[in-house]
Amino acid sequence: MPSKKSPGKRALSTMAATTTPTLSSSLPSPSEPAASNPSTKDPQSWASLTPPLSPWLHTALQTLSFERMTPVQASTIPLFLGNKDVVVEAVTGSGKTLSYLLPLIQRLSGTERRRHRIGGIVIIPTRELAGQIFSVLSSLLQFQPPSEAGLKAQLLRGGEGDARSDLQAFLRDGPDILVCTPGRLEELLGSRYVVISGDTFEMLVLDEADRLLDLGFSEVLAGIMARLPKQRRTGLFSASVTEAVVGGLVRSGLRNPVKVVVKVKEREVERRVPVREKRKKKRIAGVSDERKAKEEEWRELVEQVKKERAERGLEKVDGDVGGWFEDMV
Numbered sequence: 001m002p003s004k005k006s007p008g009k010r011a012l013s014t015m016a017a018t019t020t021p022t023l024s025s026s027l028p029s030p031s032e033p034a035a036s037n038p039s040t041k042d043p044q045s046w047a048s049l050t051p052p053l054s055p056w057l058h059t060a061l062q063t064l065s066f067e068r069m070t071p072v073q074a075s076t077i078p079l080f081l082g083n084k085d086v087v088v089e090a091v092t093g094s095g096k097t098l099s100y101l102l103p104l105i106q107r108l109s110g111t112e113r114r115r116h117r118i119g120g121i122v123i124i125p126t127r128e129l130a131g132q133i134f135s136v137l138s139s140l141l142q143f144q145p146p147s148e149a150g151l152k153a154q155l156l157r158g159g160e161g162d163a164r165s166d167l168q169a170f171l172r173d174g175p176d177i178l179v180c181t182p183g184r185l186e187e188l189l190g191s192r193y194v195v196i197s198g199d200t201f202e203m204l205v206l207d208e209a210d211r212l213l214d215l216g217f218s219e220v221l222a223g224i225m226a227r228l229p230k231q232r233r234t235g236l237f238s239a240s241v242t243e244a245v246v247g248g249l250v251r252s253g254l255r256n257p258v259k260v261v262v263k264v265k266e267r268e269v270e271r272r273v274p275v276r277e278k279r280k281k282k283r284i285a286g287v288s289d290e291r292k293a294k295e296e297e298w299r300e301l302v303e304q305v306k307k308e309r310a311e312r313g314l315e316k317v318d319g320d321v322g323g324w325f326e327d328m329v
């Protein structure tokens with residue numbers, strides 16, 4: 001008798017069938033030099049992208065010392081530019097941020113934009129990470145030629161001002177890209193002044209999707225996605241991509257996604273570690289290992305999110321912090 005598979009399992013195996021090879025084995029590591037034979041096109045050179053990035057983005061990348069793509073960038077950017085939905089399982093520090101910001105900027109640069117019509121949304125689990133992604137985006141956007149009507153971005157995150165002041169800034173500035181934590185975005189989208197239309201909306205990114213779900217945002221995300229045009233590109237980035245972790249989100253939010261798996265780090269990520277954390281790490285350095293430092297970081301993150309949810313009168317998140325940490329490592 002054929003074994004019964006749950007719909008979830010079936011959906012995920014379909015996704016796995018379209019999986020690109022694990023890039024750590026198919027591309028040179030970021031530290032390897034570019035191909036010495038000039039006739040061999042370096043698959044990690046920015047110039048190898050088709051369609052090409054705008055000249056001002058090349059200038060930005062060169063000035064910011066991003067000389068070549070990391071493996072996650074080399075595999076993910078062409079997929080987004082080629083109109084695919086993408087699920088990315090990548091280790092911390094692999095360079096995910098540029099792998100979605102660059103195609104998002106590029107896709108929006110080529111489209112006709114209208115004031116107060118959003119072109120792209122990046123959703124991130126915490127305020128701190130949202131701030132960091134927003135600074136990377138801002139540092140790229142500052143290279144836009146002054147002659148062009150430049151893309152604008154807005155940061156929306158809980159704990160800063162309130163939804164009303166965010167709405168005022170939105171109406172005043174007319175941003176094309178929103179970088180946000182889920183709750184504050186949900187509040188903004190609840191306003192009748194915020195229009196998201198299929199003509200201008202290009203791309204949704206869920207960064208650290210596993211954390212978003214761990215922190216209890218699954219319903220909020222479902223509500224947000226229901227409000228976005230179906231004709232869009234969606235990228236989901238997660239440290240772990242399994243049916244149990246993100247299967248539901250992949251099925252409800254993405255269309256025939258291509259899965260990318262990357263196990264190569266670009267460099268140790270310093271920017272995601274708050275100053276306070278660094279001090280704590282120093283204190284426990286003698287008696288502990290990397291796991292202990294991670295647990296501290298995770299504990300603080302969970303407490304921060306619990307506090308944010310309590311402040312906003314949202315339902316409490318179940319689960320004990322230790323258990324969540326076990327899931328993460």
Ligand SMILES: Nc1ncnc2c1ncn2[C@@H]1O[C@H](COP(=O)(O)OP(=O)(O)OP(=O)(O)O)[C@@H](O)[C@H]1O
Nearest residue numbers: 066067068069070092093094095096097266269272
């Ligand atoms: N093409 C590149 N060339 C050189 N450095 C890069 C490149 N892309 C990213 N980096 C650097 O690598 C580091 C990691 O990048 P990024 O923060 O995007 O990784 P990540 O995968 O998002 O990490 P996390 O899991 O913490 O979110 C950063 O310091 C970033 O500036």
